[in-house]
Amino acid sequence: MYLMSCAETLTDKDMMTREGLDRRNVWEPSLYYPLGKESFHFVGHEINIRESMDSYGALIWPGAIALCQFLENNQQQMNLMDKAVLELGAGTGLLSIVASLLGAWVTATDLPDILSNLSFNLRRNTKGRSRYIPQVAALSWGQELERDFPFPSYRYDYVLAADVVYHHDFLEELLNTMLHFCRRGSGTTLLWANKLRFQSDQRFAECFKSSFNTTLLVEVPQENMCIYKATAKE
Numbered sequence: 001m002y003l004m005s006c007a008e009t010l011t012d013k014d015m016m017t018r019e020g021l022d023r024r025n026v027w028e029p030s031l032y033y034p035l036g037k038e039s040f041h042f043v044g045h046e047i048n049i050r051e052s053m054d055s056y057g058a059l060i061w062p063g064a065i066a067l068c069q070f071l072e073n074n075q076q077q078m079n080l081m082d083k084a085v086l087e088l089g090a091g092t093g094l095l096s097i098v099a100s101l102l103g104a105w106v107t108a109t110d111l112p113d114i115l116s117n118l119s120f121n122l123r124r125n126t127k128g129r130s131r132y133i134p135q136v137a138a139l140s141w142g143q144e145l146e147r148d149f150p151f152p153s154y155r156y157d158y159v160l161a162a163d164v165v166y167h168h169d170f171l172e173e174l175l176n177t178m179l180h181f182c183r184r185g186s187g188t189t190l191l192w193a194n195k196l197r198f199q200s201d202q203r204f205a206e207c208f209k210s211s212f213n214t215t216l217l218v219e220v221p222q223e224n225m226c227i228y229k230a231t232a233k234e
């Protein structure tokens with residue numbers, strides 16, 4: 001009931017249409033040139049990311065970099081060693097790579113079109129370096145979660161989400177997906193990093209804060225960047 005009222009305010013029109021997302025062709029980068037920074041240094045490793053202009057998921061977004069920095073600098077507080085970690089909207093995979101290098105057993109998820117480049121980046125940067133081989137899985141927010149990720153078979157210690165909130169039509173589905181994985185009794189901690197750009201992003205943040213127990217871990221006001229920790233309301 002509560003989510004329905006959030007949904008009414010969250011469905012702004014978007015550049016990324018449902019029709020566009022329904023094109024389920026296998027995604028292949030078509031254009032290669034340096035787009036911002038492609039090489040990163042985290043947890044003692046050089047990480048090389050293949051980007052492309054083809055979709056939002058083919059670029060590294062600031063939320064991923066902020067959450068990588070946070071995880072690297074707060075390894076005691078957020079110890080990922082041997083933890084089961086799920087990433088939503090993993091895009092190029094930078095954050096999942098860093099979580100893998102920190103010792104987590106990672107499943108990186110995104111829309112089907114994104115997975116080939118995501119797998120490429122994960123393999124390239126974790127092979128022979130990570131404790132567990134990261135997994136890749138299709139997960140479209142709000143779709144077939146009970147069928148494909150039933151609880152408690154698919155229970156994660158951490159769910160990571162970086163810059164998954166921007167101008168798109170799936171904010172209600174995203175919140176429902178977060179609630180699916182971070183439910184009462186799961187013991188799951190959700191870490192959400194986002195640059196809040198639009199009014200709809202702020203409205204999502206309000207719904208997010210009323211849906212979970214939340215703590216603001218990091219705020220960079222000049223960049224409108226926030227990192228929240230969330231657990232299920234008991």
Ligand SMILES: C[S@@+](CC[C@H](N)C(=O)[O-])C[C@H]1O[C@@H](n2cnc3c(N)ncnc32)[C@H](O)[C@@H]1O
Binds near residue numbers: 091092114162166170
């Ligand atoms: C802005 S990008 C952020 C990518 C990455 N997390 C980062 O910070 O670099 C948003 C990501 O969410 C994914 N996404 C968008 N809509 C989605 C949906 N309905 N279901 C699952 N993933 C979605 C996109 O494919 C993209 O990878």
